[in-house]
Amino acid sequence: MKALLTAIRARIRQRVWRWLDQRTPVTTEQLLRQRVLFVFPTRFGFALLALVILLYILGTNYQNNLVILLGYLLLVLCIAAILLAFLNLHHTTVQAEASGDFCVGDPVHIMLHLQRASGLPQALELGWQDESFIPATSHTQLLTLAAVRRGYHPIPRLKLQSVYPFGLVRCWSYVRLDCKYWVFPKPRLSQFSALQSKDNSGNREEWSGQRQYQPGDAWRQLDWKRFSRQQQLMVHQYSAVSQPAREIWLTADARIDGLEAQLSDLAARAQLLEQAAQPFGLRLAQREVAIGAGPAHLRQVLQELALC
Amino acid sequence: MLTLSPTLFQALQWRLWLFQLLLWALLLPAYTSWSLAVFALLLLAKLWQLYRNGKPWSLGYSNLLAGGMLLALLLSARDLGVMHLMFHFLLLAAVLRLLGLTPQRRTDVVQLIWVHYFLLACAFILHQDLWLAAIILVAFTLNLYAQYLTFCTQLPQLNWRRLSRNTLLVLLFTGALFVLFPRLPPLWQLPGAKMTQTGLTDNLAPGAVSRLLESEDLAFRVSFSGPAPAASQRYFRAKIYDVFDGSSWRAQRLQPRPLAATDPQAQYHYTVVAEPHQQFSLFSLGQVQRHSQNALATNEALLVTEQPLSQRLSYQVSSSISPIKAGGNINRYLQLPAGNPQSRALAQQLSQHVATATAPATATALVQRISDYFREQQFRYSLTPGELSGAQIDQFLFERKLGFCSHYAGATVFLLRAAGIPARLVGGYLGGEWQDDGAYLQVLQKDAHAWVEYYQDGQWLSFDPTALIEPTLLLETLSSAALNDFAGAGGDWVLARLQIMLLQPLRDLDYYWSMWVLSFDSAQQQGLFGQLRQWQQGFRLPPTWWLWLLGPIAMAGVWYWWRRPQPDPTTCLFQPLLDLQPKAADQSYQQYLAQWALQQPMLCAEFSQLRDSYQRWQFGGETAAYAESRLAMRQLLARLKRLRS
Known part of the structure; x- marks a missing residue:
């Protein structure tokens, strides 16, 4: 019996979500219109309506017009609260933006931008679907998510709600925003790679010439003697002995158990190579990233790893 | 639930405290002296807590206090009555909840606000005056603001323009609901409040009446549709005192009985707005022909209510000033206690005199003889005749020869009964003062009066012995005439005049408030609908009217448009x-x-x-x-x- 009930409830819930999805398609920027805003009395609202009925009976039985009048006043207040709660959220625009990329296990920060010509909604509460609310106080609001799985994820449905002004009526909206965020594998060197990187640290670098100083070059590499003689800023250039000869291709290390561990290892190695300004490429079973360098290249490699 | 911010919570608590203080004052008539003191102390404790930023009371402490208080209340439940007991419970719950309020639990605040709304309704059961209603409205606003604060995130800046617009809309819709929503008769009986009775009581002792005759309190107000009777005919009957125990007259509780089909031609149609007096009796003129549903008629052609009148009541009556039809057992109006031998002898003497003087010895002839006797013996009228003791009727008739209405009426009834004529003492009000240019009649407690009804030929005829002695009682009094009476009274005169000038407009306003708001019922609702229909038909105005109506509006519009700010x-x-x-x-x-x-x-x-x-x-x-x-x-x-x- 209980199982049946929960099954029915799950079914109904599914139906409702599907209906909601049809009603509110994914957009980059959601305007809270009449179509996406819902209102329903809160428990207090129902209690006050019950009080209205009670007052009507009391006023009728005592034939007391003032009690009846008070009942009507409360009833009109309940009705006005519907309108006021709706107008409180109406015409607000919501936008979401992921603030950067994240690794598995990190908290994901999503920036929400709320906008309205006539000031922000009062006493607004925000939250993800199936999670608790936090109060919204400014135009940009930071919401966090847990990064559980690597990949390229859309943000879940966003709930916005408010019981302003009298707590009698709840006005809420489920917003689906077109915002995705990257969760990369957590970089962690395996024991094998750790050994290898120690070997690599022994590589010597040789002087390969000089060039004009550019802002951002390391001060250590400045040719100070020449600067004192000719007032000319030159930078020593070094290159690894083996660099021109070797192309580094990162491949999954078959000695490591489990795909996730392999990906973590690859991510860690890619980051190390990027730090060493070493161009590298990525070769996986179905994917390949051509040799390259720079932050954009690293991000591309990590994205491939995340999607693997 | 989110917690409330400290500043907001403090502001909220102050509002709630102020509200409870108002409520405490409003529910004053419902309290006994000790509960009054306890609530005052609890409110002071809250004030101290707010002032010192103290900790909220713990639940255990509150419960302990509530337990003790409940016990005391239940012990005195008999004296309080069910309704007042409920008021006590509710206010106790509210005050203790306020003392234990914490910002973490918003549900507590919400429950408190709910109870406050209910208590406001209770206050309306106790008070319906315009001024107290205005205070209750202020309390309502305060509670609503507290409710608003509960759901705010920071101290709000009120936008007065928007606020006033919304308030206007809400009031408009409330008024519309009030006028248009159907009204029902009482669904079931509710327990009444136990209150002290005011006005004419069921026991007519001369001393009590003399106190009443000095009271300036309002008894009831009447507005006539159509002609109104002259002051000398405005005997508003309220009670029939039929049992005499030697010192005071007692009225029995009358059984309501549907009005027999009587003469359909009633002389006077009027609406009475009676002040609450915690008794069953209502006021009517002469023989009642028709009356509204909220009043019941009795065998004696009096009007009564189902329950003691605990709030203002407005009812409509049609009646004619004619002898009352007699019915039921007449002989009980012959009851007399032993004693007063001189009076009995006088009654015998007078009736024998009547029997020899006139051919058919009627009751009316005896009444005439009695009034002649009063006149011959030079009886005088006084509101302070001094206490009577022992054989009161003898003392009054043969020693003092001085008194007011209840003395004369009582003595007359005694004489009539002693002579074998059924008679009864009627209590009610005489005269009244026209107010607001004759729009309504205001009857005060000092207009209380007692007169006699005697039986003859299947009818009860009325006779007022006091009016013989003091004919000025029958003169029409006007509020302006009352002003002139003060002319010789020196310094007090200015004060009294000022008081009348200031207070009378307020009393008038209160009257219209009770006529239009308190007594608005389904009959008036139907009447209003009928009137609206009439207006709708009458709206086909001649074109010139429309011109007059719309012309100024159009002109104002044009002027406004002309004067609008010109952009560069x-x-x-x-x-x-x-x-x-x-x-x-x-x-x-x-x-x-x-x-x-x-x-x-x-x-x-x-x-x-x-x-x-x-x-x-x-x-x-x-x-x-x-x-x-x-x-x-x-x-x-x-x-x-x-x-x-």
């Missing part, structure tokens, strides 16, 4: 474009047009033409260029419209 010519020129896309504050119009041209490359030529003519007008000083630029603008807009559609 530059804004006037660019307004159509500005409507489409606003201009930045630091942007010149040339830059603005260049921006437009960038956005609409197809119209580049038009925009540059407009800019050219604008520059020539604004900076070149060519006035003719303004017309040119207007023309350019018009062409530009036409093309722009085509492009954008």
Whole structure:
């Protein structure tokens, strides 16, 4: 019996979500219109309506017009609260933006931008679907998510709600925003790679010439003697002995158990190579990233790893 | 549930405390002295807590206090009555909840606010005066504001314009609901409050009446539709005192009985607004022919209520001033206690005299003889005749010969009964004062009166012995006439005059409040609908009327339009474009047009033409260029419209 009930409830819930999805398609920027805003009395609202009925009976039985009048006043207040709660959220625009990329296990920060010509909604509460609310106080609001799985994820449905002004009526909206965020594998060197990187640290670098100083070059590499003689800023250039000869291709290390561990290892190695300004490429079973360098290249490699 | 911020919570608590203070004052009539003191102490404790930022009371402490208080209340439940007991419970719960309020639990605040609304309704059961109703409305606003604060995130800045607009709308809709929503008769009986009785009580002791005759309190108010009887005929009957125990007259509780079909032609139609007096009796003139549903008629042609009157009641009556039809057992109106031998002898003597003097010895003849006797013996009228003791009737008739209505009426009934004629003492009110240019009659407690009804030929005839002694009782008194009476009274006169001048408008306002708001019932509702229908038909006004009605409005509109602020010519020129896309504050119009041209490359030529003519007008000083630029603008807009559609 209980199982049946929960099954029915799950079914109904599914139906409702599907209906909601049809009603509110994914957009980059959601305007809270009449179509996406819902209102329903809160428990207090129902209690006050019950009080209205009670007052009507009391006023009728005592034939007391003032009690009846008070009942009507409360009833009109309940009705006005519907309108006021709706107008409180109406015409607000919501936008979401992921603030950067994240690794598995990190908290994901999503920036929400709320906008309205006539000031922000009062006493607004925000939250993800199936999670608790936090109060919204400014135009940009930071919401966090847990990064559980690597990949390229859309943000879940966003709930916005408010019981302003009298707590009698709840006005809420489920917003689906077109915002995705990257969760990369957590970089962690395996024991094998750790050994290898120690070997690599022994590589010597040789002087390969000089060039004009550019802002951002390391001060250590400045040719100070020449600067004192000719007032000319030159930078020593070094290159690894083996660099021109070797192309580094990162491949999954078959000695490591489990795909996730392999990906973590690859991510860690890619980051190390990027730090060493070493161009590298990525070769996986179905994917390949051509040799390259720079932050954009690293991000591309990590994205491939995340999607693997 | 989210917690409330500290500043907000403090503000909220102050509002709630103030509300409870108001409520405490409003529910004053419901308390006994000790509960009054306990609630006052609890409120003081809350004030101390608020002032010192103290900790909220723990639940255990509150429960302990509540337990003790409940026990005390239940012990005194008998004296309090069910309704007052409920008031006590509710207020106790509210005050203790306020003392234990914490910002973490918003549900507590919400429950408290709910109970407050209910207590406001209770206050309305106790008070219906306009002024107290206004105070209750203030308390309502306070509670509503507290409710608003509960759901705010920070201390709000009230937008007065929007607030007043919303308030107006809410009041308008409430009024509409009040007028239009159907009204029901009472669904079931509710427990009444136990209150002290005021006005004429069921026991007519001369001493109590003399106190009543000095009271300026309002008893009831009457408005007549159609003609009103003269002051000498305005005997409002309220009670029948039929049992005499030697010292006081007692009225028995009358059984309601549906009115027998009587003479359909009633003389007077009137509405009575009775003040609550915690008794069953209502007020009516002479023989009642018809009455509204909220009053019940009795065998004695009196009107009563089902329950003691605990709030203002308005009822409609039609009656004619004629002898009352007798019914039931007449012999009980012959009851007399032993004693007063002199009076009995006098009664015998008078009736024998009547029997020998007139051919048919009627009751009326005896009554005439009794009044002659009063006149011959030089009885006088006084509100302070001193206490009577022992054989009261003998003492009054043969020693004092001084007294007021209840003495005369009581003695007359005694004499009639002793002579074997059924008679009874009637208590009620006589006269009253016209108010607000004769719009309604105001009857005060000092207008209380007692007179006699005696039985003859199946009818009860009325006789007022007091009026024989003091004929001024029958004179019409007006509020302005009352003012003149003070003329010789010295310094007090100014004060009294001032009091009447200031208070009477308020009393008038209170009267209309009770006529239109308190006594609005389904009959009046139907009447209003009928009137609306009439208006609808009457709305086909002659055209000249419409001209008079709409002419001033149109003229005001034209004037307003004429006086509207004129924009400068530059804004006037660019307004159509500005409507489409606003201009930045630091942007010149040339830059603005260049921006437009960038956005609409197809119209580049038009925009540059407009800019050219604008520059020539604004900076070149060519006035003719303004017309040119207007023309350019018009062409530009036409093309722009085509492009954008």
